[in-house]
Amino acid sequence: MFDIKFIRENPEAFDAALARRGVEAHAAQLIEIDEKKRALMTESxxxxxxxxxxxxxxxxxxxQGDKEKAEALKAEVGSLKTRIAEIGEEEIALTNQLNTFLMSLPNMVYDDVPDGADEEDNKEVRTWGTPKEFSYTPKEHHDLGEALGGMDFERAAKISGARFVILSGQIARLERALAQFMLDLHTTEHGMTEVITPAMVKAPALLGTGQLPKFEEDLYKTGDHYLIPTSEVTVTNIYAGEILPAEALPKRFACYSQCFRSEAGSAGRDTTGMIRQHQFEKVEMVSVVDADQSDAELERMTECAEEVLKRLDLPFRTVKLCTGDIGFGARRTYDIEVWLPGQARFREISSCSTCGDFQARRMKMRTRDAGEKQTRFVHTLNGSGLAVGRTLIAVMENYQQEDGTIIVPEALKPYMGGIEIIGG
Incomplete structure (x- = not known):
């Protein structure tokens, strides 16, 4: 969400920023609504x-005994009372119209974000590791998992429909080990506080992080609640509506949760295996910082996510997303893509973004220096640290052996109860 004062003072810059994201000019319309609202406020x-x-x-x-004048004044007061009430209703309607309009618009990206139409125009920032050369044709994770009896897509579909899986035995334990490893790394070495948050939220939380109103079709709703598409929603909203002491920043969190997405716009994409599921697990990283800390915090957060892959010895590359691929609420985003030998390509496993004050404005989250009255909006950041299911896929495919068994990475052995080879 944007500051209407900024739009009034910088209409051309605002329209130019949105144009980079393929959004038509809206400054004039927004200013017109705002001017009507301000005129009503003055009249009121x-x-x-x-x-x-x-x-x-x-x-x-x-x-003074002037009853005629008194009656005329009473009539005027009654008329003014009626008009003031009407103005209040008109002002509320315009405020709602303005806020709805502003909430429908994506964030403005930073100048260094590359222009582009889609993922093909993303800019590679760095690579790490060398993909393993196999003396045989490596299998994809679903073939490995089904052959080992640890992945069952057919029975999951019987229970829940397509895009679900049942994990069992050693593969289920491997996924649990991955989540524990990520949480331990982030909390003991990366300075994050572990939190467990609700998996269901009400609409204001999703409005705050930007999933509503634009992406409602991607969400699952039950009664007055929505299932979270990511714990970014719950963790970022922890301090919604609050004023944080500046000395308490930064706040850094790690949260392991179930995530639920309808994948409404992905028909026909990644329908085989675990790449794109309706229910999946993720370790989410969230930071709340002062404005002057957000650029450095994004680099730090991205490095935290990369470190997970380094400890697992999984080759990856990091790319900066272009204007046509970046998320709705982000100002700058790095995607980390892990190498999957079964597909012979890099696939996204983490997305780390700084949102500036975009989310903070929507959820009215601010900070204030000690002894000062003036407040300012914080900056929020989020990133996968990592998507657990996709990390499971990467481990299975990169550590597979020709006989279909899977070597347990060194970093995960302390979590596997003595199991060193899956299926061995």
Whole structure:
């Protein structure tokens, strides 16, 4: 969400920023709504002042025995009261119209974000590791998992439909080990606080992080609640509506949760295996920082996510997303893509973004220096640290052996109860 004052003062810059994201110019429309609202506010203030004055004049007229004047003033006061009430309703309607309009617009990206139409125009920032050369054709994770008896897509579909899986035995334990390893790394070495948050939220939380109103079709709703598409929603909203002491920043969190997405816009994509599921697990990283910390925090957060892959010895590359691929609420985003030998390509496993004050404005989250009255909006950041299911896929495919068994990475052995080879 944007500051309407900024739009009033910088209409051309605002429209140019949105144009980079393929959004048509809206500054003139927004300013027109705002001007109508401000005019109503002025009329209301003037009407209230006149009403107060006329009310005093009634008493004076009555004291002077001028009943005709007093009755005229009473009529004026009644008329003003009616108009002020009408103005209040009109002002509320315009405020709602303005906020709805502003909430439908994506964030403005930073100048260094590359222009582009889609993922093909993303800019590679760095690579790490060398993909393993196999003496045989490596299998994809679903073939490995089904052959080992640890992945069952057919029975999951019987229970829940397509895009679900049942994990069992050693593969289920491997996924659990991955989540524990990520949480331990982030909390003991990366300075994050582990939190467990609800898996269901009400609409204001999703409005705050930007999933609503634009992406409602991607969400699962039950009654008055929505299932979270990511724990970014719950963790970022922890301090919604609050003023944080500046000395308490930064706040850094790691949260392991179930995530639920309808994948409404992905028909026909990645329908085989675990790449794109309706229910999946993720370790989410969230930071709340002061404005001057957000650029450095994004680099730090991205490095935290990369470190997970380094400890697992999984080759990856990091790319900066272009204007056509970046998320709705982000100002700058790095995607980390892990090498999957079964597909012979890099696939996204983490997305780390800084949102500036975009989310903070929507959820009214601010900070203040000690002893000061003036507040300012914080900056929020989020990133996968990592998507657990996709990390499971990467481990299975990169550590597979020709006989279909899977070597347990060194970093995960302490979590596997002595199991060193899956299926061995």
């Amino acid at each position: 203030q003037e009407g209230q002042a006149r009403r107060n004055a006329a009310s005093k004049e009634i008493g004076m007229a009555m004291g």
